[in-house]
Amino acid sequence: MNGAHDLGGMHGFGPVPDKDDAHPHPEWYDRAMALTVATAAWGRWNIDASRRAREAMHPAKYLTLTYYERWIDALERLMVETDLLTEEELRSGEPADGSFTPPVDAEGARSALRRGGPTERKVDTPPRFRVGDRIRTINRHPAGHTRLPRYARGQGGIVLRHHGAHVFPDTNAHFQGEQPGHLYTVQFPARALWGPDAAAKDTVMLDLWEAYLHAD
Amino acid sequence: MNGAHDLGGMHGFGPVPDKDDAHPHPEWYDRAMALTVATAAWGRWNIDASRRAREAMHPAKYLTLTYYERWIDALERLMVETDLLTEEELRSGEPADGSFTPPVDAEGARSALRRGGPTERKVDTPPRFRVGDRIRTINRHPAGHTRLPRYARGQGGIVLRHHGAHVFPDTNAHFQGEQPGHLYTVQFPARALWGPDAAAKDTVMLDLWEAYLHAD
Amino acid sequence: MSHEHGNDTPHREHSHVPPDPALRVQALESLLTRKGLVDPGALETIIDTYANRVGPRNGARVVARSWANPDYRQWLLDDATAAIAHLGYEGRQGEHMVALENTDSVHNLVVCTLCSCYPWTVLGIPPGWYKSEAYRARAVREPRAVLEEFGVRLDDEVEVRLWDSTAEIRYLVIPQRPAGTHGWTEEALATLVTRDSMVGTGLALTPEQAGDAP
Amino acid sequence: MSHEHGNDTPHREHSHVPPDPALRVQALESLLTRKGLVDPGALETIIDTYANRVGPRNGARVVARSWANPDYRQWLLDDATAAIAHLGYEGRQGEHMVALENTDSVHNLVVCTLCSCYPWTVLGIPPGWYKSEAYRARAVREPRAVLEEFGVRLDDEVEVRLWDSTAEIRYLVIPQRPAGTHGWTEEALATLVTRDSMVGTGLALTPEQAGDAP
Numbered sequence: 104m105n106g107a108h109d110l111g112g113m114h115g116f117g118p119v120p121d122k123d124d125a126h127p128h129p130e131w132y133d134r135a136m137a138l139t140v141a142t143a144a145w146g147r148w149n150i151d152a153s154r155r156a157r158e159a160m161h162p163a164k165y166l167t168l169t170y171y172e173r174w175i176d177a178l179e180r181l182m183v184e185t186d187l188l189t190e191e192e193l194r195s196g197e198p199a200d201g202s203f204t205p206p207v208d209a210e211g212a213r214s215a216l217r218r219g220g221p222t223e224r225k226v227d228t229p230p231r232f233r234v235g236d237r238i239r240t241i242n243r244h245p246a247g248h249t250r251l252p253r254y255a256r257g258q259g260g261i262v263l264r265h266h267g268a269h270v271f272p273d274t275n276a277h278f279q280g281e282q283p284g285h286l287y288t289v290q291f292p293a294r295a296l297w298g299p300d301a302a303a304k305d306t307v308m309l310d311l312w313e314a315y316l317h318a319d
Numbered sequence: 320m321n322g323a324h325d326l327g328g329m330h331g332f333g334p335v336p337d338k339d340d341a342h343p344h345p346e347w348y349d350r351a352m353a354l355t356v357a358t359a360a361w362g363r364w365n366i367d368a369s370r371r372a373r374e375a376m377h378p379a380k381y382l383t384l385t386y387y388e389r390w391i392d393a394l395e396r397l398m399v400e401t402d403l404l405t406e407e408e409l410r411s412g413e414p415a416d417g418s419f420t421p422p423v424d425a426e427g428a429r430s431a432l433r434r435g436g437p438t439e440r441k442v443d444t445p446p447r448f449r450v451g452d453r454i455r456t457i458n459r460h461p462a463g464h465t466r467l468p469r470y471a472r473g474q475g476g477i478v479l480r481h482h483g484a485h486v487f488p489d490t491n492a493h494f495q496g497e498q499p500g501h502l503y504t505v506q507f508p509a510r511a512l513w514g515p516d517a518a519a520k521d522t523v524m525l526d527l528w529e530a531y532l533h534a535d
Numbered sequence: 536m537s538h539e540h541g542n543d544t545p546h547r548e549h550s551h552v553p554p555d556p557a558l559r560v561q562a563l564e565s566l567l568t569r570k571g572l573v574d575p576g577a578l579e580t581i582i583d584t585y586a587n588r589v590g591p592r593n594g595a596r597v598v599a600r601s602w603a604n605p606d607y608r609q610w611l612l613d614d615a616t617a618a619i620a621h622l623g624y625e626g627r628q629g630e631h632m633v634a635l636e637n638t639d640s641v642h643n644l645v646v647c648t649l650c651s652c653y654p655w656t657v658l659g660i661p662p663g664w665y666k667s668e669a670y671r672a673r674a675v676r677e678p679r680a681v682l683e684e685f686g687v688r689l690d691d692e693v694e695v696r697l698w699d700s701t702a703e704i705r706y707l708v709i710p711q712r713p714a715g716t717h718g719w720t721e722e723a724l725a726t727l728v729t730r731d732s733m734v735g736t737g738l739a740l741t742p743e744q745a746g747d748a749p
Numbered sequence: 750m751s752h753e754h755g756n757d758t759p760h761r762e763h764s765h766v767p768p769d770p771a772l773r774v775q776a777l778e779s780l781l782t783r784k785g786l787v788d789p790g791a792l793e794t795i796i797d798t799y800a801n802r803v804g805p806r807n808g809a810r811v812v813a814r815s816w817a818n819p820d821y822r823q824w825l826l827d828d829a830t831a832a833i834a835h836l837g838y839e840g841r842q843g844e845h846m847v848a849l850e851n852t853d854s855v856h857n858l859v860v861c862t863l864c865s866c867y868p869w870t871v872l873g874i875p876p877g878w879y880k881s882e883a884y885r886a887r888a889v890r891e892p893r894a895v896l897e898e899f900g901v902r903l904d905d906e907v908e909v910r911l912w913d914s915t916a917e918i919r920y921l922v923i924p925q926r927p928a929g930t931h932g933w934t935e936e937a938l939a940t941l942v943t944r945d946s947m948v949g950t951g952l953a954l955t956p957e958q959a960g961d962a963p
Contacts, residue, residue: 104330107323107378111862111913112460112469112890114320115378116883119898122950124876131771136874137795138778140841141787150917154864162323162331162668166379170865170880172770175777187786196776203785212791216798219840219870222917243514244328244676250915252862253328254889257473266845269916286916288847293911297890298459304908307889310916327648327699328676332669335684338736340662347557352660353581354564356627357573366703370650378882386651386666388556391563403572412562419571428577432584435626435656438703460890466701468648470675482631482704502702504633509697513676520694523675526702 105244105253107162112254112297135171139178144206144215147185151276155248156181224283226268231313232287236262239319240289240311248276251315255307259319260291263308271312285313321460321469323378328470328513351387355394360422360431363401367492371464372397440499442484447529448503452478455535456505456527464492467531471523475535476507479524487528501529590659593624594707595728597657598739599721601634602712612636615707619657629656631704635696637735642693643708644682644735646674647700654705658730665734675699685736708732710739804873807838808921809942811871812953813935815848816926826850829921833871843870845918849910851949856907857922858896858949860888861914868919872944879948889913899950922946924953 110116139153148156156177158165168176182188192199207215232238242257243249250272268283275281289311293301326332355369364372372393374381384392398404408415423431448454458473459465466488484499491497505527509517567573597619601608611618615632619625632654635643647653648671653661664670674681678695682688689695698706710732716724727745731737781787811833815822825832829846833839846868849857861867862885867875878884888895892909896902903909912920924946930938941959945951 105328106331107329107382108863110882110885112321113323113378113882113886114460114462115322115376115381116881116886117377119878119883119887119895120881121877122899124878126877128877129771131774133796133800134778134792135770135774136799137792138774138781138787140795141791142781144791145786157864160331161333162329163379163382165331166323166382166882169770170877171774175770175774179777182786188780188784192780192784193777196780198780198784201784205785205788205791207791208788209790209794212788212794213798215841216795217840219842219844221844223845241514242512243516244330245516246330250863252913252915253469254862255913264847266916266918269845272916286918288918293909296458298457300459300461301890302893302905302909304906305892305911306908307911307913309913310918312916324649326668326671329668329672332667332672335664335669335673335681336667337663338685340664342663344663345557347560349582349586350564350578351556351560352585353578354560354567354573356581357577358567360577361572373650382668385556386663387560391556391560395563398572404566404570408566408570409563412566414566414570417570421571421574421577423577424574425576425580428574428580429584431627432581433626435628435630437630439631466649468699468701470648471699480633482702485631485702488702502704504704509695517676518679518691518695520692521678521697522694523697523699525699526704528702 104158104246104248106158107160107165108158109253111252132171135175139174140216141205141207141212142178142182142187144211145185145187146206147187148181148278149270149275150220151248151270151272152181152278153177154272155276156184158248222270223267224270224281226283226285228268228285230265230285230287232262232265232285232316232318234262234265237319238262238287238289238316240315241317245273247273249273251311252309254296255291255309255311258291258295260289260295262287263290264288266310269312271314273312273314287311287313287316289316320374320462320464322374323376323381324374325469327468348387351391355390356432357421357423357428358394358398358403360427361401361403362422363403364397364494365486365491366436367464367486367488368397368494369393370488371492372400374464438486439483440486440497442499442501444501446481446501446503448478448481448501448532448534450478450481453535454478454503454505454532456531457533461489463489465489467527468525470512471507471525471527474507474511476505476511478503479506480504482526485528487530489528489530503527503529503532505532585655585660589624589655591657591728591730591733592725593622593659594654594657594730594733595725596721597622597624597634597707598709598728598733599724601709602716602724603719603721608709611709619707624656626656628652629654629705632657633704633706635698635706635708635735637708637711639711640693641696642682642687642689642735643696643698643706644674644678645698645700645706645708646671648672648675649699649701652700652703652705654707656705657707658733662730682736685731687736687738708735710737713739713741715742799869799874803838803869805871805942805944805947806939807836807873808868808871808944808947809939810836810935811838811848811921812923812942812947813938815923816930816938817933817935822923825923833921838870840870842866843868843919846871847918847920849912849920849922849949851922851925853925854907855910856896856901856903856949857910857912857920858888858892859912859914859920859922860885862886862889863913863915866914866917866919868921870919871921872947876944896950899945901950901952922949924951927953927955929956
């Protein structure tokens with residue numbers, strides 16, 4: 104979706120804030136992060152669905168909420184969407200049913216963090232592109248989740264690296280299957296993306312799935 | 320600028336609101352509009368500068384304010400920028416000096432509305448393009464005001480109409496002169512802009528200055 | 536910025552919405568009139584103009600004449616600014632007009648994605664939906680879905696021409712003349728011309744929809 | 750929607766910011782633990798992991814070894830995931846690692862424009878500025894201006910390579926080894942490796958900046 108999350112190239116946000124990062128952060132940041140990680144162990148959604156849920160907000164809301172507020176807002180909606188919570192429980196704060204068993208305890212959480220969630224998959228189809236190939240990205244504006252940002256649509260670049268096949272976010276985010284596809288790092292001249300104000304030497308790299316690319 | 324005002328193609332705003340337009344609007348809308356029109360008669364800014372001022376907000380603020388709040392916010396800043404008001408007067412609400420004479424009274428306002436502000440200008444340079452020419456828009460991302468929206472950058476189209484030369488917003492908005500340039504209506508296939516989800520027959524027209532175009 | 540919010544909330548301050556914009560406008564009006572920057576009579580004239588004198592009835596009269604008078608229609612298509620001024624409608628936000636003709640094969644729709652440009656001289660002040668983020672964002676990308684929301688279903692064979700008002704050219708859509716209006720006066724025809732039909736989000740009313748014959 | 754606000758304010762409701770996100774998180778945590786959806790010990794483990802065990806010191810150790818050991822450096826450039834796992838750093842948000850080598854002619858900078866992807870296993874939780882709208886919006890369009898804000902001035906001859914983390918590949922920048930560190934131990938070298946230098950918004954500290962010799 105062309106949402107407020109697709110920030111690359113936007114103006115108007117001012118200088119990068121708090122570059123010395125000196126402020127201690129409030130404890131609820133940690134707890135929001137930990138709740139998000141701990142509930143993921145239920146396996147009812149995936150990282151792409153999490154991102155999709157965080158993006159699926161009115162743009163004014165996205166830009167008004169702070170970072171972890173977006174996480175919590177998305178988490179609540181994901182838990183309702185996947186039947187772990189009801190709207191009524193969220194409203195009241197009272198569990199209607201207390202008979203669940205958490206999927207991970209302290210030790211399980213430690214293992215899950217160390218295991219992570221690799222997204223590389225074996226596929227039978229060979230990659231369509233090789234390192235050095237010239238490609239052009241598609242120019243689509245899907246209503247659903249995608250990882251091809253607006254600034255890089257319809258642009259020409261060169262394949263820099265092939266990463267094997269990875270889970271495809273555009274389907275996985277909507278529980279429509281992993282549909283793994285070949286993933287490439289593509290290099291774009293900064294001037295192609297941004298015009299002559301960019302430095303002539305500079306380049307921009309994105310990791311892009313084969314479905315985002317065609318030969319140029 | 321790539322601001323929150325550049326809304327073409329965005330997702331996440333939901334259905335078009337209040338299509339029956341049944342709500343009576345509050346009186347302050349009219350007064351915000353009238354103040355904006357009446358102060359324009361000072362001639363200290365132009366319509367492009369007004370638009371520039373309305374865009375020059377943090378994106379969260381732009382999307383949070385209602386329409387006429389943006390107008391008033393921009394008007395206050397323009398009046399300070401052009402020395403008609405001071406920050407202190409805005410803060411206190413008290414004029415530091417009451418010796419001004421309004422540029423238009425009731426009759427003058429009526430005349431000004433009827434006169435409007437035509438933007439066509441005579442220029443010596445002939446138009447570079449003719450009706451039917453294939454052009455491509457530039458892909459630039461200026462920090463200042465521009466009227467080439469993001470969705471139409473780097474796109475190929477056909478010149479549909481020539482409107483003579485008009486005041487160039489990109490300079491005029493910043494008080495850098497009218498620098499009139501030839502203005503064309505350019506027709507783009509909807510699918511070129513939006514991909515295969517658009518209808519094959521549909522087209523999108525934009526009014527674009529020569530500086531935004533090169534031959535394709 | 537508050538330390539309490541930590542290090543990624545510098546935009547918090549920007550989300551502050553003044554509690555009452557009406558009071559802010561009132562304070563500004565008071566300041567400007569007392570400082571002598573604005574004449575109260577000028578304000579009343581401007582408000583009265585768009586509340587009572589300039590509105591979609593102007594455009595309806597233009598469209599009705601173009602339906603009734605082929606020479607006028609041709610003039611309107613060739614030089615809308617002059618043809619519209621001939622009926623007395625000219626000035627602010629109507630300095631450079633273009634008329635767009637809806638036909639069996641073409642439907643025109645107007646938007647301003649970057650702000651809310653609108654032909655004030657013939658349609659008055661734009662309605663809220665025209666200025667909404669949703670309309671500005673969506674009309675250009677999915678005009679047919681937006682039209683369906685407005686109750687306008689177009690045949691796939693019809694080309695939608697979407698006009699994004701990026702300069703000072705202002706567009707007036709000439710809707711198709713409804714069937715069953717042969718011989719109607721311009722005054723009667725004008726009652727069928729809605730504001731939405733002149734933006735492209737509606738069609739002209741049929742005599743049945745208008746509910747009364749001339 | 751309130752009639753008072755009229756017809757173009759349907760998004761007003763969306764601008765509502767919950768007055769206290771800390772209370773919202775507390776309520777959610779209470780609900781989830783009482784319902785048996787989350788184990789309190791799991792939460793403490795996760796918080797402790799990123800507060801005390803996983804952070805930029807991990808990445809600094811990787812970089813220091815790559816400075817001290819050419820074979821390790823080559824391994825890191827060839828297969829960062831394995832070379833980093835060899836030092837014990839693996840798992841969530843570090844499943845697929847790539848190391849980027851800064852040189853006299855190339856400076857690498859990492860951003861995630863679409864969310865805030867970051868190599869947790871080697872750098873921990875991202876700092877606020879990395880997650881900020883300003884950094885996400887600007888780093889990709891004007892990396893040199895952003896670098897100047899961070900106090901990093903690059904020669905025009907240097908190519909800036911900007912990496913937008915759009916997939917699950919996570920990037921670790923290997924900053925250039927500062928002069929005057931010949932013969933330093935890995936432990937001493939690691940003290941020169943800042944978090945920012947591994948994102949690309951900083952350089953490694955010089956011995957003078959670090960303030961103490963090994």
